[in-house]
Amino acid sequence: MRLYVLAGLSGLALALAGCGEKAPQEPAAASSSADATPENAPGIALTDAIVQLPVVAGRPGVAYFTVSQGNGAPRKVAAVHVDGVGRAEMHESKMENGVSSMAPVKDVALEPGKTVEFKPGGFHVMLFDVADTLKAGGTTELTITLDNGDKATVVAKVKNAGGDDAMGGMEHMDHKM
Numbered sequence: 001m002r003l004y005v006l007a008g009l010s011g012l013a014l015a016l017a018g019c020g021e022k023a024p025q026e027p028a029a030a031s032s033s034a035d036a037t038p039e040n041a042p043g044i045a046l047t048d049a050i051v052q053l054p055v056v057a058g059r060p061g062v063a064y065f066t067v068s069q070g071n072g073a074p075r076k077v078a079a080v081h082v083d084g085v086g087r088a089e090m091h092e093s094k095m096e097n098g099v100s101s102m103a104p105v106k107d108v109a110l111e112p113g114k115t116v117e118f119k120p121g122g123f124h125v126m127l128f129d130v131a132d133t134l135k136a137g138g139t140t141e142l143t144i145t146l147d148n149g150d151k152a153t154v155v156a157k158v159k160n161a162g163g164d165d166a167m168g169g170m171e172h173m174d175h176k177m
Contacts (some may be wrong), residue, residue, distance in 0.1 A: 031155035041150035043070040043112070046176065049142045049156035051082060054130055059137035061134075063088065063142060074146040076107040077116075082156065086129025086157045093121050107147060136160045 003088040022037070063082055069075060080088045080152060093102045108123055110114060116125050136142055142156040 013080045014177070020113070021164050027083045029125070030174065040152040041075075041146055043072045043144070044068070044075075044110075044144075044150070045151045046142075046144060046154040049154045051085075051127065051134065051140055051142070051156045051158045052121050053072045053134060053136060053160055054127075055159065055161040057132075059078065061161075062122070063125040063127055064118045065125075065142060065154065065156070065162065066115060066117050067144060067152070069110040069112050071112050075110045075150075078107050078147045079145040080125045082127055083145045084131040084134040085127045086131075087127075089128070090118075090123065091126050095121075095126065097128075134158050 015034065044135050045068045047068075049064045050063065052062045052064070054061045056101065063080065067077060077090070080090060090108060091102050092105050092106050095101075104126075105123070108118075110116060138158045139155050140158055141153050141155040143151055145151050
């Protein structure tokens, strides 16, 4: 009798242990556009994301992307997060009276039917404390947060400071002596 009770309890323990396991999931496919995932902010398209590594380790990197709003009330990009980066700050470069300057911005306005490009010479995201795990040729996730708390995420290509992948823009040069 004791054998049956132990066997029954063992079977029950095994059945309960299986309840806590997660079912295997299909890997998510990488996307170059945030509008492909249902959890992103409605009407927001986030595309063309690039993370450029710093020229010198320990210095800031930079992120560029394009964001557009298809419909709804005007919004603002209030924050940017990049996986593998300690801190991300939105900045704007300006040219005034022949002098170039760069300053942080609190937010960036979005309007329905309009596109805003984060690119060299304009809005961009300065990346501080870039992890060694980010490597040219790889990818990372870039997430924007809107002023109403909605978010949109996109896969960003990681590039060297020169904009090219692992070759650093020198693959076309003749290195023979």
